[in-house]
Amino acid sequence: MxxxxxxxxxxxxxxxxxxxxxxxxxxxxxxxxxxxxxxxxxxxxxxxxxxxxxxxxxxxxxxxxxxxxxxxxFEDSTWDNVRFNPYRGESITFPFQLTFEGKQFSSPVDRKMVVTSRYGWRRGRPHKGIDIDLWVGDSVRSILDGKVRYVGYHGGHGNTVIIRHYNGLETVYAHLSKFLVKENDEIKKGQAIAKGGITGNARGSHLHLEVKYHGKSINPEYLFEFTDRTEIRSDIVFVTRKWMTPRYHRSTRQSNIVVHKTINDIVLQEEQQKKIYTVKKGDTLYRIANRHGLAIAEICEINAIRKNSVLKVGQQIIITSAQ
Structure with a gap:
């Protein structure tokens, strides 16, 4: 039944x-x-x-x-027109992938792009973007399509516009003199969004441009070629900790750009850059880390030692340049 x-x-x-x-x-x-x-x-x-x-x-x-x-x-809680960084407290897992539609970006200035200060360590402090020369009143343009999330005055940035793009990146345009857009405006790449200025903590007129992902800065030159070619370096890019950490770079010179297009690219470069360091008299973990542009925690992790470990002269430790 x-x-x-x-x-x-x-x-x-x-x-x-x-x-x-x-x-x-x-x-x-x-x-x-x-x-x-x-x-x-x-x-x-x-x-x-x-x-x-x-x-x-x-x-x-x-x-x-x-x-x-x-x-x-599909808009999430981080779409905030008031807070400069709505991602505060959020962590990122490395490496992560970015995808771009198209092969070129639009120049943020109408004149020839001249980078006067780069992403990296500058006068004892992190410089989290690049400075591009312009005159007060020059047009400032969005480098990619997107949507305006923030328009306002923010500390050392002065008058600032933040645009969120469709791949999750945000670009920050600072030291502006005049706004030409408002929050929630849809923007096309190359569209004028503001006029250049000297507002905030600026030494002379220039555009301070930052590229961020979930509130944390990325070296803009890792993603974009700031020359007359205005090329996006790859339609698929894997971002590692190195390219989101200013102390691994110097503002006075361009870092050696090696774009990771696959996970295998990262693994291969790590193996090529791995080397053995022999401890000398007077060495400490702090001195070794600073000399090689690494964090103490990174050296400890790869060598399975503690931060308070006492180094011995002649001891060999593995050093891997930051990725």
């Missing part, structure tokens, strides 16, 4: 499933809002496939409104 009832239930489920599919197909043929195709977009660092609807008996405004509603569903 149980087996017969079980079979009858299975037949009923199959019949109901067929009925539901038939009804869906019937309505999709009649419904002028049926999905026509899906469009790939980058929203808040995520790949999103937005449905594009048939336009029969529907206005462009209706369709745009529907897509806007769907887009808003």
């Amino acid at each position: 149980f087996i017969i009832i079980k079979r009858r239930v299975s037949y009923i489920i199959v019949f109901l499933s067929f009925l539901v599919v038939s009804i869906q197909e019937m309505y999709s043929q009649q419904d002028d809002t049926a999905v026509k195709y899906y469009e790939k977009l980058f929203i808040n660092g995520k790949t999103v496939y937005l449905p594009i609807y048939n336009k029969k008996n529907r206005s462009e405004e209706d369709i745009s409104s529907k897509l806007a509603d769907i887009t808003r569903d």
Whole structure:
């Protein structure tokens, strides 16, 4: 008896499933809002496939409104027009991947790009962006498509515009004299967003440009070639701790750029740069770490030693340059 009832239930489920599919197909043929195709977009660092609807008996405004509603569903709590850094306290796992649409970015200035100060250690402090020469009143332009998240005055940055891009990056434009956009404006690359100035902690007129991911700075020159070619270095880039840590770089010179396009690139470079250091008289973990541009914790981890370990003259430890 149980087996017969079980079979009858299975037949009923199959019949109901067929009925539901038939009804869906019937309505999709009649419904002028049926999905026509899906469009790939980058929203808040995520790949999103937005449905594009048939336009029969529907206005462009209706369709745009529907897509806007769907887009808003993917905005997260970090979309903040008040806080300069809404990601405070969030950690990042290295390495992570960035994806770019297109091969070029737009120059942030109309004149020839001259980088006057680079990402890295500068006068005993971290310089978390690059400085590009301009005159007060020159147009400042967005380097990529995106959406304005922040417009306002922020400490040493002075008048600042922050744009979030569809791959999760944010670009910061600082020391501005005049704003040409407002929060939540959709921006195209090359669009003028402000006028250059000397606001905030600035020594002479220049554009201070930062590139951030989840609130933490990335060396802009690792991703973009700031020359007349305005090339994005790769459509796929893996970012390691080295390229998000100013003390591994110097503001007075360009770092040696080796772009990681795959995880294997990172592993291969680590093996090539790994070397053995022999401890000398007077050496400490702090001195060795500082000499090689490493954190003490990194040396301890790779050598399985503690921060308070006493080094012996002649002792050999593994040194791997920061990635």
